[in-house]
Amino acid sequence: MTTAANNGRSRKAGLSKDAIVDCALELARTEGQGALTLRRIGQEFGADATAFYRHFRDKDALVLACVDKMYSIAFDEFSAHSASSRLEEHDWQDDLRAVASTFWNVAQRYPGLTTLGFSRITGGEGEQRYVEYILRTIGRLGLPPQQIVIFYRAFVDSLLALSALRASADNLPSPIRQRDQNRWRQIYGTLPRESFPATRAHVDELDAVRPVEVFTTVIDSLLDSIARVANT
Amino acid sequence: MTTAANNGRSRKAGLSKDAIVDCALELARTEGQGALTLRRIGQEFGADATAFYRHFRDKDALVLACVDKMYSIAFDEFSAHSASSRLEEHDWQDDLRAVASTFWNVAQRYPGLTTLGFSRITGGEGEQRYVEYILRTIGRLGLPPQQIVIFYRAFVDSLLALSALRASADNLPSPIRQRDQNRWRQIYGTLPRESFPATRAHVDELDAVRPVEVFTTVIDSLLDSIARVANT
DNA sequence: ACCTGAACACCGTTCAAGT
DNA sequence: ACCTGAACACCGTTCAAGT
Numbered sequence: 092m093t094t095a096a097n098n099g100r101s102r103k104a105g106l107s108k109d110a111i112v113d114c115a116l117e118l119a120r121t122e123g124q125g126a127l128t129l130r131r132i133g134q135e136f137g138a139d140a141t142a143f144y145r146h147f148r149d150k151d152a153l154v155l156a157c158v159d160k161m162y163s164i165a166f167d168e169f170s171a172h173s174a175s176s177r178l179e180e181h182d183w184q185d186d187l188r189a190v191a192s193t194f195w196n197v198a199q200r201y202p203g204l205t206t207l208g209f210s211r212i213t214g215g216e217g218e219q220r221y222v223e224y225i226l227r228t229i230g231r232l233g234l235p236p237q238q239i240v241i242f243y244r245a246f247v248d249s250l251l252a253l254s255a256l257r258a259s260a261d262n263l264p265s266p267i268r269q270r271d272q273n274r275w276r277q278i279y280g281t282l283p284r285e286s287f288p289a290t291r292a293h294v295d296e297l298d299a300v301r302p303v304e305v306f307t308t309v310i311d312s313l314l315d316s317i318a319r320v321a322n323t
Numbered sequence: 324m325t326t327a328a329n330n331g332r333s334r335k336a337g338l339s340k341d342a343i344v345d346c347a348l349e350l351a352r353t354e355g356q357g358a359l360t361l362r363r364i365g366q367e368f369g370a371d372a373t374a375f376y377r378h379f380r381d382k383d384a385l386v387l388a389c390v391d392k393m394y395s396i397a398f399d400e401f402s403a404h405s406a407s408s409r410l411e412e413h414d415w416q417d418d419l420r421a422v423a424s425t426f427w428n429v430a431q432r433y434p435g436l437t438t439l440g441f442s443r444i445t446g447g448e449g450e451q452r453y454v455e456y457i458l459r460t461i462g463r464l465g466l467p468p469q470q471i472v473i474f475y476r477a478f479v480d481s482l483l484a485l486s487a488l489r490a491s492a493d494n495l496p497s498p499i500r501q502r503d504q505n506r507w508r509q510i511y512g513t514l515p516r517e518s519f520p521a522t523r524a525h526v527d528e529l530d531a532v533r534p535v536e537v538f539t540t541v542i543d544s545l546l547d548s549i550a551r552v553a554n555t
Numbered sequence: 556a557c558c559t560g561a562a563c564a565c566c567g568t569t570c571a572a573g574t
Numbered sequence: 575a576c577c578t579g580a581a582c583a584c585c586g587t588t589c590a591a592g593t
Contacts, residue, residue, distance in 0.1 A: 106576090129567065139578050141568080150567065151499060210491035214506035219514065219522070222529075227521035240528040245540040252484030259442035267383060274446035282451065289459035290451070296472040297454075308477040309545065316544040338557090361586065371559050373587075382586065 106136055108146050108156070115157050116201065124203030124262050127154075155215070157201075158208030162217025165197035166224075183228050183323075184314045187246065190225065191310045195254050195303065202258035209255035221247070232321035242317050249309050257302045272298075338368055340378050340388070347389050348433065356435030356494050359386075387447070389433075390440030394449025397429035398456075415460050415555075416546045419478065422457065423542045427486050427535065434490035441487035453479070464553035474549050481541050489534045504530075 114135050118126040129150060133140035147153045169190050173181070181189070198205040212218070225247060230239050260268060275298035284291050346367050350358040361382060365372035379385045401422050405413070413421070430437040444450070457479060462471050492500060507530035516523050 128565090130565085141570095141579080142577055144568075145576055210488050210495075212503040212506045214510040219511070219519065222511065223519045223522045226525055230521050230524070236525060236528055240525050240532055241536060241540055243525075243529075244532050244537045245544070248485060248488055248534075248537050249481065249541055252488040253480060255487070256442050256480055256484040263442075271444040274444045278446040279451070279454065287451065287455045289462050290455045292462070293458055293468060293472050293475075296468055297475075300472055300476050302480075304473060305476045305480050308473055308548075309481055309541070312477070312544050312548040313541065315548060316540075360584090362584085373560080373589095374558055376587075377557060 106138060106142055106146055110136075111143065111146055111153065112156050112160055115153060116160060116204070119157065119201045119203040124206060127203055127207075154204070154207050155211060155213045158204050158211060159213035159215030159217045161197060161201050161204050161208075162213070162215070162221060164217075165194050166217055166220045168197060169193040183231065184318065186228055187225070187314060188310065190221075191246075191250055191306070194250050195257075195306055198254035198258055199261065202261045205255050205258035206262050209251045209258075229317065232317065232323060234321055238320065242313070242320075246310075246313055246317075249313060253306045253309060257306070338370060338374055338378055342368075343375065343378055343385065344388050344392055347385060348392060348436070351389065351433045351435040356438060359435055359439075386436070386439050387443060387445045389436050390443060391445040391447030391449045393429060393433050393436050393440075394445070394447070394453060396449075397426050398449055398452045400429060401425040415463065416550065418460055419457070419546060420542065422453075423478075423482055423538070426482050427489075427538055430486035430490055431493065434493045437487050437490035438494050441483045441490075461549065464549065464555060466553055470552065474545070474552075478542075478545055478549075481545060485538045485541060489538075 111132060114132055115127060118131065118135070129143050130140040133142060136142070143153075147156070172189055172193060173186065176189075226239070226243050229243050229246070232239075234242070260271070263271070275294060279287075279290050279297065280294045282290055290297075343364060346364055347359060350363065350367070361375050362372040365374060368374070375385075379388070404421055404425060405418065408421075458471070458475050461475050461478070464471075466474070492503070495503070507526060511519075511522050511529065512526045514522055522529075
C-alpha cells in the first residue's frame, strides 16, 4: 500500500541529517523560503513530517545546519576561484573582494536561508573557515588587535547584512515585490517638485540602481579604509 | 456580558487605522515580534481578530504602515537633535552621522518591525522625508547624478541592513540568542591553535565587539569615501 | 457601516502507539 | 532504533451572519 504523501514524488533514500540538509537546501534554492516546512520536507522523503525529530532537535537546528552548509559551498567557490586565477596577481584586497562577491552570489542562490540565518552564529565548519581566513587576511596588515577585529566585523557584517537585504526583497511574494519596486515611479516620481526637489531630480536613477553595485561600493569603501589605516 | 477576550486588559477606544498602528508599535516595543499577531491586536481592543480587516487590506499593509511610522519617529528625533545642537558646528558629515545614529537607536527600539520591514519600500511620509533629506545632503557635494544615487543607496542600505542585523539577533528567543553568543567562547575558543591561529588569537575581542561600533565604522568609512570623491 | 464567530488551510511540536 | 498519526496551540484569512 503506497502512502498518499508520496504521490508522484521521487522517493529519496532514508532519512539522515545529511539527506535532510541537502533536501532543505534544494527546496530553498528552487522554491524559496515558503517551502522550508517540516511537512514539505517529510513529503520529499515520503515520510511523516514528525520523522524529522528523530534527526534534529528542532527546526532551528536544521536552519543552522543548512546555513552553515551554504557557507561551506560559498567558501569552496571562493577557493576554486582563487586557485584558478593567476597566483602573482592578487593581493589581500583582491582576495577579500573575491570573498565578498562569491558570498553574495551564493547568498542570492538560497535567499530563504540567507534571510533566516544572516544574524546567527552557526559555529559550524563553513563559518569557521570564513572566520579564520578573513581574520588572517586582515591580521597580516599589522594593525592592533582591536582594530583587526573591528574591521573584520565591519567586513563580515556588511557582507551578511547587505546580502540579506537583497535576499529578503527577493524572497517576497512576487506581487508584493513588484508593488514595492513600482513605488519609485508611482509615488516618488509624482511627489511635488517644490518640497521634494532632490527626490524628483534622481527618481530615474533611484529606480535603476543595481543592488550588486551598492554592495560593491560598500565593500570597496571598507577595503579603502582598512588600506589607509594599514598604510599599504 | 463582558467578553472573555478582554479580561483585565485596558479597553482601548474604537478601532481605526491610527489606533491599530499605535497599538502594534507599542506591542513591538514592549513584547517583540512574537506579539505582532492579529489575534493579539484584537485582544488589546477587546475585539475579534478579524475586525482588523475592516481597516487594513491585510497584515502586510499594517506592517508597512508601522514601519513607516517608525521612520517618522526616527526622523523626528533626528530633527530635534539636529536643531538643538549649535548651528555653526555641523557640516554634512555630522548631519549624516546623526541621521545614522538616531535611525539605529529607533530601529533597536522596535526590533520586530525592523526585521519585518528592512527590505521594504513603504512609500510613506517617513520614508519620503528620509529620501529627500539624504539625497539633498549628498547632492549638495557636486557629484555626478549616478554617483549621488549610488552613495545614497550605499548609505541607506548600510543603515537598514546593519540595523536589521542587530535587531534580528535581539529578536531571537533569549535561550537561542544566548547559545549563539556563547559559541565564540565555547567553539571558537577551543578550536585547535595549529589550524585556527588567527581565530584563537582574537577570540576574546571577537566576543567583546560592540555592534554599534561596527555600525559606526561602516558609516564613517562610507562618509570618508564620499568626502574623498567630492574633494571636501 | 462595522463587528462576530465559525471555518479553512496552514505552522512547529509532543506523545502514545506501532514495527 | 526508527517511524506513524492523532492531537495541541498557534498563524493569516474568508465569509456568511448578525447589529
